[in-house]
Amino acid sequence: MSSGIREFRFSQQDFDTLRKLVKEHTGINLSDHKREMLYSRLARRLRVLNLDTFASYCELLQSNAGDELIQFINSVTTNLTAFFRESHHFDFLGQILLPQLIIKNQASRRIRIWSAGCASGEEPYSIAMVVKEVIPAGWDVKILATDLDSNVLAKGASGIYEEERINGISQPRLHRWFKKGTGIRAGRVSISPDLKDMVTFKQLNLMNGWPMKGPFDIIFCRNVVIYFDKPTQKVLFDRFANLQNEEGYLFVGHSENLFQITTRFRLLQQTIYIKCEL
Ligand SMILES: C[S@@+](CC[C@H](N)C(=O)[O-])C[C@H]1O[C@@H](n2cnc3c(N)ncnc32)[C@H](O)[C@@H]1O
Incomplete structure (x- = not known):
């Protein structure tokens, strides 16, 4: 976030944990510059789940909470498309x-x-x-x-x-x-x-x-x-x-x-x- 003030704490370790999960479950590779994108897409999930930090979100995902894994995957995919695209x-x-x-x-x-x-x-x-x-x-x-x-x-x-x-x-x-x-x-x-x-x-x-x-x-x-x-x-x-x-x-x-x-x-x-x- 450009202001430097974040609603949720998001450490490099959280980013690494999440991108490893993304790779494991989708094959999608998130490079370092996708950090802000991941933050903004997942911040919505933290609000819905009433969590304060990304660390607790990582814990939830790793504790094998199946339902959240689906929401997590849906949040990280990019679905841009159109009729007769290309x-x-x-x-x-x-x-x-x-x-x-x-x-x-x-x-x-x-x-x-x-x-x-x-x-x-x-x-x-x-x-x-x-x-x-x-x-x-x-x-x-x-x-x-x-x-x-x-x-x-x-x-x-x-x-x-x-x-x-x-x-x-x-x-x-x-x-x-x-x-x-x-x-x-x-x-x-x-x-x-x-x-x-x-x-x-x-x-x-x-x-x-x-x-x-x-x-x-x-x-x-x-x-x-x-x-x-x-x-x-x-x-x-x-x-x-x-x-x-x-x-x-x-x-x-x-x-x-x-x-x-x-x-x-x-x-x-x-x-x-x-x-x-x-
Ligand atoms: C940008 S859209 C492309 C849609 C359409 N093919 C087009 O070109 O307009 C990419 C789609 O790939 C899907 N996707 C990404 N990783 C996937 C995976 N491992 N298995 C199946 N679908 C995946 C995403 O959910 C997303 O809907």
């Missing part, structure tokens, strides 16, 4: 990738997509809109949407968003896929049931075991690994490759890349990768 990914999906899959998967007429680190659902619903626009009726297309943070997942599963979240979406899409709320729902929009049916939200920590068997044709894992160190990224990307079809696609975030991390994928174009033969 729009070139959705152009590629609709104009190139899905038309190719219509040919490649014509025998099974089945496509499986995973949005890993989906936050509040804008990413998987954007994928679902493009799928509905391109893939013929009768195909079996499912999108798995997972995140560690239970709060944002609940928001995604509800399919209800503040109206300002849909600024910038084209008129035809707004018209087809969103319904404006009225009465007590004024100011909010709901996602069409057709899209909701395609997307399944599940809580999943990418650092732990995964119950799904795959194979996935496409994985989106965007703006998630940016918080992980390189060895953790390597393990994760290799695990993605193991769950993918031959020529499976991987989309990463605008500041992420696989260079010198894994050779299991080859770069196709900016932040879009294809799985390589082993």
